[in-house]
Amino acid sequence: MVENRPFLDFLTHVVLILGVAVVAFPVYIAFVASTHPSSTFLRGAAPLLPGNAGWEVYRNMLFEGVSTSGTPPLARMMWNSLVMAVIITVGKIVISIISAYAIVYFRFPFRALAFWMIFVTLMLPVEVRIIPTFQIAANLSLLNSYAGLTLPLIASATATFLFRQFFLTIPEELMEAARVDGAGAMKFFKDILLPLSRTNIAALSVILFIYGWVQYLWPLLVTTDPQYYTIVMGIKRLTAVADAEPQWNLVMATVILAMLPPVLVVIFMQRLFVKGLVETEK
Amino acid sequence: MATIDLVDLKKVYPGNVTAVHHLNLAIGDGELLVLVGPSGCGKSTLLRMIAGLETITEGTISIDGRVVNKEEPAQRDIAMVFQNYALYPHMSVRGNLEYGLKNRGTPRQVIDERVAEAARILEIGDYLERKPRQLSGGQRQRVAMGRAIVRQPKAFLFDEPLSNLDAKLRGQMRVEIRRLQRTLRTTSVYVTHDQLEAMTLADRLVVMNRGHIEQVGKPTELYERPASLFVAGFIGSPPMNFFELPFLRDKGGEALPQLPEGASVIGVRPDHILLQPPTSGGIPVPAILELTEPVGGESHLHFRLDGSNQLIIVETPGRPDIAEGSQQTLYVEPSAMHVFNGETGRRLN
Numbered sequence: 040m041v042e043n044r045p046f047l048d049f050l051t052h053v054v055l056i057l058g059v060a061v062v063a064f065p066v067y068i069a070f071v072a073s074t075h076p077s078s079t080f081l082r083g084a085a086p087l088l089p090g091n092a093g094w095e096v097y098r099n100m101l102f103e104g105v106s107t108s109g110t111p112p113l114a115r116m117m118w119n120s121l122v123m124a125v126i127i128t129v130g131k132i133v134i135s136i137i138s139a140y141a142i143v144y145f146r147f148p149f150r151a152l153a154f155w156m157i158f159v160t161l162m163l164p165v166e167v168r169i170i171p172t173f174q175i176a177a178n179l180s181l182l183n184s185y186a187g188l189t190l191p192l193i194a195s196a197t198a199t200f201l202f203r204q205f206f207l208t209i210p211e212e213l214m215e216a217a218r219v220d221g222a223g224a225m226k227f228f229k230d231i232l233l234p235l236s237r238t239n240i241a242a243l244s245v246i247l248f249i250y251g252w253v254q255y256l257w258p259l260l261v262t263t264d265p266q267y268y269t270i271v272m273g274i275k276r277l278t279a280v281a282d283a284e285p286q287w288n289l290v291m292a293t294v295i296l297a298m299l300p301p302v303l304v305v306i307f308m309q310r311l312f313v314k315g316l317v318e319t320e321k
Numbered sequence: 322m323a324t325i326d327l328v329d330l331k332k333v334y335p336g337n338v339t340a341v342h343h344l345n346l347a348i349g350d351g352e353l354l355v356l357v358g359p360s361g362c363g364k365s366t367l368l369r370m371i372a373g374l375e376t377i378t379e380g381t382i383s384i385d386g387r388v389v390n391k392e393e394p395a396q397r398d399i400a401m402v403f404q405n406y407a408l409y410p411h412m413s414v415r416g417n418l419e420y421g422l423k424n425r426g427t428p429r430q431v432i433d434e435r436v437a438e439a440a441r442i443l444e445i446g447d448y449l450e451r452k453p454r455q456l457s458g459g460q461r462q463r464v465a466m467g468r469a470i471v472r473q474p475k476a477f478l479f480d481e482p483l484s485n486l487d488a489k490l491r492g493q494m495r496v497e498i499r500r501l502q503r504t505l506r507t508t509s510v511y512v513t514h515d516q517l518e519a520m521t522l523a524d525r526l527v528v529m530n531r532g533h534i535e536q537v538g539k540p541t542e543l544y545e546r547p548a549s550l551f552v553a554g555f556i557g558s559p560p561m562n563f564f565e566l567p568f569l570r571d572k573g574g575e576a577l578p579q580l581p582e583g584a585s586v587i588g589v590r591p592d593h594i595l596l597q598p599p600t601s602g603g604i605p606v607p608a609i610l611e612l613t614e615p616v617g618g619e620s621h622l623h624f625r626l627d628g629s630n631q632l633i634i635v636e637t638p639g640r641p642d643i644a645e646g647s648q649q650t651l652y653v654e655p656s657a658m659h660v661f662n663g664e665t666g667r668r669l670n
Contacts, residue, residue: 212407215374220421220468221395230420234411 066298073097073292080287092288100292110277113296116270121300123188123258123269124251130193131247132240139202140228144214154203161196165257173260183264192257198243205239206232241311249301270297323385323475323508324350325371330380332366332532340366342532343380351506353499357519358529358555365480367529368512372478373397384475395424400469401478404485406461408453414464415449418471432471439467442501459490466498470505477502479511483518495521516556520544528552546659550666553588553659559621561588561659562633564606568626569653573604578655581670585663591621591636593657596649603652608633610643624651 068085074093075086104112141147142154165172172191181187209232217227258269268276274293278285305312325348332341340363348354356364369375371382373394381388389397400421408417418439422432440446443463453461462482469477479498483491499522502509513519519526520540528535528543528551536548540556547553553561564587570577595603608624611632622635627648635651643649660670 210405210407212403212405213409215372215394216401216403216407216409216468217420218374219372219394219399219401221424222420226424231409231411237411 069291069294073288073295075288077286077288080284096288096292097296100289100296105277105286105289110273111265111268113270113273113293115266116268116273117296117300119185119188119267120252120269120271120297122185123254124248124300126185126189127192127251127254128244128247130189131195131198132243134193135195135198136202136233136236136240139199139206140232142199143203143206144224144227157196157199159196160194161200165192169256169260176261182261183267185267187261188254188258188267188269189251192251192254195247198247201243202236202239205236209235238311238314241308241314245304245308245312248304252301273297324348325476325508325510326381326383326386327367327371328381328383330367330370330382331378332363332370332375333378340532341370344532344534346527346534346537348508348510351508353502353509353511353522353524354527355511355513355519355523355525356527356529357513357516358535360514361531362529363532364512364514364529368478368480368510371476371510372399372401398472398475399478400472400474400476401480402465402469402482404481406453406465406485408461408464408468410453413450413452414445414456414467417453417464418449418467421468421472435471435473439470442470442504443467458486459494462486462490462494466501470501475508477507477509479509479513481513482511483513484515491518498522517558520556526556528555530555546668547588548668550586550588550661550663553661553668557590559591559634559636561590562594563588563661564631564633564653565629565663568629568631569604569606572606572628573653576602576604576655578602580660583662584660584669586661587653588659588661589653589657591634593654594633594635595652595654596635596637596641596643598650598652599654602655604655606651606653608649608651610645610647610649613640613643613645615640624649 068087071086071089072080073096075090076092076096079086079090100113102112102114104110104115110116138157142150142157147153176182176187176191181190213231214227217231222230253271254269255271255275258267259272259275262268262272270293274290274297277290277293327344327346327348330341330344330346331339333339344367356367358364366375370377373389373392373396377390381390383389384397384399394401409420412420415436418436419432422435427435436449437446440449443466445460445463445467448456448460453464456464462485465482482498483494486494495518498511511522513522523540525537526540526543527537530551536543536552543552543556547556547561550563554563566580566585566587569587594606598605607627609627610622611625612623614621614623619636619638620640622637622641622643624633624635625631626633658670659668661668
């Protein structure tokens with residue numbers, strides 16, 4: 040809209056500022072809470088201005104943990120979350136770009152069936168198949184391991200589908216030109232398809248990293264050893280203390296730390312992310 | 322440099338659609354052969370079969386006497402220029418030119434020499450480091466040809482390479498392709514649906530229709546003595562006019578010469594229909610002028626035949642002073658008549 044009406048300007052700004060406030064205020068409260076000593080919260084009121092215990096709270100959480108609620112140091116949990124998110128991201132992209140390549144560029148029997156089988160799995164997210172998946176993971180001795188945390192989540196129908204759609208937009212003549220130029224199937228994939236998919240891969244990485252980072256239910260099920268706890272499930276453990284008030288300053292510090300990596304990823308990958316979603320290089 | 326021989330070639334697509342019917346053709350060393358025909362006539366399929374991008378249902382293709390039916394495009398040592406150029410968008414112009422050579426393990430020094438040579442011939446040296454999307458249509462076209470040249474293949478295959486360019490650029494590139502092919506003397510097969518392009522480029526012209534070859538020959542031969550009604554109507558612009566024999570007999574009477582047995586359709590090129598009676602033997606045809614199209618040095622006059630409502634085109638030099646809607650008598654020169662049998666479509670004289 041290129042209308043010049045002061046009232047509309049005012050209104051749109053109010054709406055936007057309200058929107059930002061609604062989203063940002065809880066985050067601010069969490070941050071403020073994480074900078075107070077735990078005694079502040081016994082009075083039942085949440086402070087609105089930062090306290091002076093922040094440094095100590097974060098240092099404690101990161102490197103010592105909370106022994107009373109069986110929480111290992113947050114640094115360990117963040118490392119676990121990072122490993123899990125990265126393995127899931129890389130694994131999902133590798134597997135789905137290869138399967139999309141097969142589905143789009145090779146003629147093999149039951150090709151359409153293969154595609155629809157992959158597509159149908161979209162209807163079966165982890166939560167739906169959680170009991171049989173847990174059974175399999177347990178039988179394969181995958182409990183309490185990075186393999187157990189990541190393998191059951193690593194195949195992605197969504198990513199396969201997105202790559203398939205992208206490959207279909209690449210003109211067939213490009214593949215024929217590569218064939219005339221002496222590029223075999225693997226060379227074509229490596230020299231032409233991968234570079235062309237660069238921005239798509241970047242955009243998907245952002246989405247998949249966040250997906251991996253925020254996993255809650257599955258890590259909760261497969262890990263009983265604090266060695267393998269991830270940070271998102273760690274939040275839950277901190278609040279679930281028996282016969283006492285949760286230490287809210289510690290909980291909020293964990294929340295802030297858990298939020299940080301996805302925010303950083305989005306901020307630093309934003310340019311590539313937007314490019315990957317709106318632009319196709321052809 | 323190579324010869325290409327097509328023997329008894331047949332292509333049947335899934336669903337039992339036959340695109341090419343038992344086709345025989347020998348392409349000579351260094352020749353520029355143009356395949357021309359309306360869309361769906363099988364010319365592109367034929368080219369892609371030579372390239373190795375389509376499988377062969379029956380028959381053989383041999384390049385330099387070696388049967389290549391089962392070989393991959395790369396093994397056939399041919400280079401192809403595609404309609405949409407098919408440049409690799411993420412590679413620089415240099416990268417595009419080098420890619421085929423690199424895949425063949427050509428030494429670095431040879432690659433650099435060939436790229437420099439191609440860049441010089443095609444005058445693309447100034448933008449070797451640019452990406453294809455930063456180039457204009459004509460420049461992309463040059464790069465696509467450069468990619469073929471650097472390979473020094475046995476044959477060039479062109480698949481309607483100029484159809485994405487505007488008319489002016491198309492004319493320029495046409496001349497350039499001709500010049501290039503003359504210089505390099507590389508056997509070339511060129512597919513187009515544009516008969517002007519076909520006429521001006523070809524050493525030999527192949528007119529295809531519904532998967533069959535209608536006629537093969539020098540462009541001028543095809544223009545002067547088309548072997549069938551289809552070729553007569555396809556080659557030449559504006560197209561040849563066709564008269565039903567009974568109509569000419571009715572109007573022309575005794576002026577009509579003796580015709581071969583079975584003649585039923587008479588073709589006359591637009592420039593062989595005259596507005597003034599010739600010195601001897603013109604067949605008079607009454608017609609009404611419907612529309613005049615001045616096209617510079619000459620004019621195209623659209624007449625409606627008196628009594629049959631058929632439209633014909635007359636090409637005449639200058640701008641004749643005839644009012645649209647006026648009744649005229651046109652004259653057909655008997656010597657310029659192409660006589661056909663309407664049922665078989667074959668030429669009779």
